[in-house]
Amino acid sequence: MHCPYCNATESRVVDSRISEDGYSIRRRRLCENCERRFSTNETIQLCVVKRDGTLEAFDRQKIMDGVVKSAQGRPITESDLKKIVDAVEEKVRSLGLSQIDSYDIGHAVLEPLRKFDVIAYLRYASVYKGFKSLDDYINEIEKLKKRKN
Ligand SMILES: [Zn+2]
Numbered sequence: 775m776h777c778p779y780c781n782a783t784e785s786r787v788v789d790s791r792i793s794e795d796g797y798s799i800r801r802r803r804l805c806e807n808c809e810r811r812f813s814t815n816e817t818i819q820l821c822v823v824k825r826d827g828t829l830e831a832f833d834r835q836k837i838m839d840g841v842v843k844s845a846q847g848r849p850i851t852e853s854d855l856k857k858i859v860d861a862v863e864e865k866v867r868s869l870g871l872s873q874i875d876s877y878d879i880g881h882a883v884l885e886p887l888r889k890f891d892v893i894a895y896l897r898y899a900s901v902y903k904g905f906k907s908l909d910d911y912i913n914e915i916e917k918l919k920k921r922k923n
Pocket residue numbers: 777778779780781782805806807808809810
């Protein structure tokens with residue numbers, strides 16, 4: 775990062791703010807050479823490590839697709855869905871990582887989804903946790919019941 779005044783490469787970050795959309799980070803920097811301040815806008819590149827180990831760019835639409843599928847026929851409005859995805863994206867981006875496992879993203883979906891609708895939660899959990907039998911459902915339902923009490 776070159777200083778726009780003296781072209782020096784050494785600068786210190788004095789303030790960082792993630793933009794509202796979470797896609798870029800605005801940094802105030804202090805040049806160590808001339809001590810002037812300048813701002814940079816840096817794009818945050820977030821990659822998702824898929825289960826097969828390949829990388830792909832973070833895409834909130836994919837989270838939305840998964841949540842929409844789980845919420846089919848349930849009384850969850852479009853704005854609720856957006857809130858869930860927003861919460862997930864915020865959580866994921868606030869970690870400040872450059873890579874995140876798709877598994878961790880799935881995990882981040884569970885909590886906000888449960889608050890909106892337990893049936894949608896159960897559907898999502900069955901895919902995310904790879905339910906194989908009725909017992910898996912029963913166990914999850916037991917856990918949900920315990921939470922409610
Ligand atoms: Zn400078």
